[in-house]
Amino acid sequence: MKQELETAVAAACKKLFNVDVDVELTRPDEQFGDFATNVALQLAKSLGKNPREAGTALAEELKALPEVKDASIAGPGFVNLTLSDDALRTAVKKAPSALTKTYDGQLVVLEYSDPNPFKVLHAGHLYQTIYGESVANLLTAAGADVHRVNFGGDVGLHVAKTMWAILDDFGGEHPEKLADIPEGERAEWMARCYVAGTRAYDEDEVAKAEIVGLNTRVYELFTSNDRDSSFAQIYWTCRQWSYDYFNAFYASVGTTFEKYYPESSTAPLGLKTVKEQLAKGVYEESDGAVVFRGEPYGLHTRVFINSNGLPTYEAKDVGLVMSKWSDYHFDRTIIITGNDIVEYMKVVLKSIEQFEPELVKRTTHVTHGQLKLAGGVKMSSRKGNFFRAVDVLEAAREASREATGRDDEAMILGSVKYAFLKQRIGPDVIYDPKESVSLEGNSGPYLQYAHARARSIIKKVSGIQTFDRGGSSVVQSDGLQAQSPEERPRETHTSGESLDAASSLFEAGERSLLRKISEYPEVVDRAVNELMPHHICTYLYELAQTFNRFYEHNHVVGDPREALRLKLVEEYADTLQAGLTLLGIAAPEQI
């Protein structure tokens, strides 16, 4: 609807003023109308006209459009448009198919979460998982073929630190002692070892030297394909424990990754690529290391291969990017990480751009801020007072129990997801468990409740009217693309009245709700284009408020306009559900 109107407004400008303009319609305050444009203000100068004059002429011209009930000039020169009720109804009916297929047929590789084996899944990983999953849903809705992948360090210094602490704990290379670690405590035990290893590395010179040695040994497990030595048995078992834990955790929050790219697999390719490009002059040697000089591009210099000949994170990332490229030949790849590595990533990508410019052109790096607990508690995975992914969920669970006395997992997950997603991606996120589980205000549970309440109205009516249709099938039916769309309510109750009432088919409250529902595709489009799900959150909350206002003043069941209103409730519930689904949040029929 929006696009058609924009085209029509542009055409009107062409006709009236003989100019080509890109018209961007906005959604003004409801009192002004359904859409607004400021083209008159833009054009006034070049046309040498008074903006109100130009706007008045444009408004007159637009009144002739069949979709437009009213057009008027306002303020300095805005043209406000009000849709006809027919146009509004059509817009809502078409809403599901109105999504712009921005990514139609494109293969998109989405990389997020990226936890390291041998370390803990921390709160940031959870944030990325939730955000990434929502982006995946958005892209899919926009027509993309999305592949979720995950990158993580199964080699590197952090692994050596954990391994050192394990060996220290076991008093040597005793893989048989792994059996003593209870299954449910494996992940936590490894996290503790990492902390112990890190402390030893920082405080004990001897341990530090041993850890550096272990780092090389871990790499050698791969080059020599060692799976049998005592050291290898410990390493491979713990590595698998990590991946098992990741998979279980992701499943519990509703994500499945198609592919893990362990660093051990990207390191050789990265090393090879960097060495090749070293020969071609992209990288250069410096103090025994291989570096990329970023200064000519306004960036800084980074080490890709250290002076021991081992690939650093930089080289592994080169390998990762190259692996994804050869595996998928994607149209676009989106990498989601914390914003502490923005500059780092620029250097890595700039270096790759020197030999694979197309690949870099297709890469988007999205970053987010740190997750903080309300109250200003700081966390550090190094010190061991880390804020783990499970801690976030546990905090929500506890707050929810306190608030409702219940333990509803769908609601708890919805709380956390919504709390994370409602904020614009980028800045730090302050998470307040109590607020997130609150049933009042802009929260996940509020929306889940709003949805369940609407479903219960529908259920109630279907129970009274036609036992034949069955409650469950009614609520399951997708009203937005329903087989029996708006005709039924219209003909039943309103078509007759509408003929003499020149004003409108819908009463004010009904129209407000309908108008709000009609915005859905525009909001999703925007969220897709900006990769920002928070637009959907803002919208859904406004939608629920609009509905509650309608519901407060308009009876549905038993009203002469019941059929039409019921249809509205259905459209509303379907829209709410669709939006929540895009966010990765469950919309139960009952809570």
Next chain:
RNA sequence: GCGCCCGUAGCUCAGCGGAUUAGAGUACUUGGCUUCGAACCAAGGGGUCGCAGGUUCGAAUCCUGCCGGGCGCACCA
């Protein structure tokens, strides 16, 4: 020191390809449940949009400088 990001109501945030009277939530005050789930709705107080310039008919939004906060700047990830 250099670079990147961020400063909007007490708190947490929308709005930032300029524009119709700066919006929500929360907290506070008040009113509304014999009626479809009140987990709701309505009303009120609360803002020099960090500060100062600039561009513009018009700036929270764009540009410059400053102040405040976060992060990053060679062999960690």
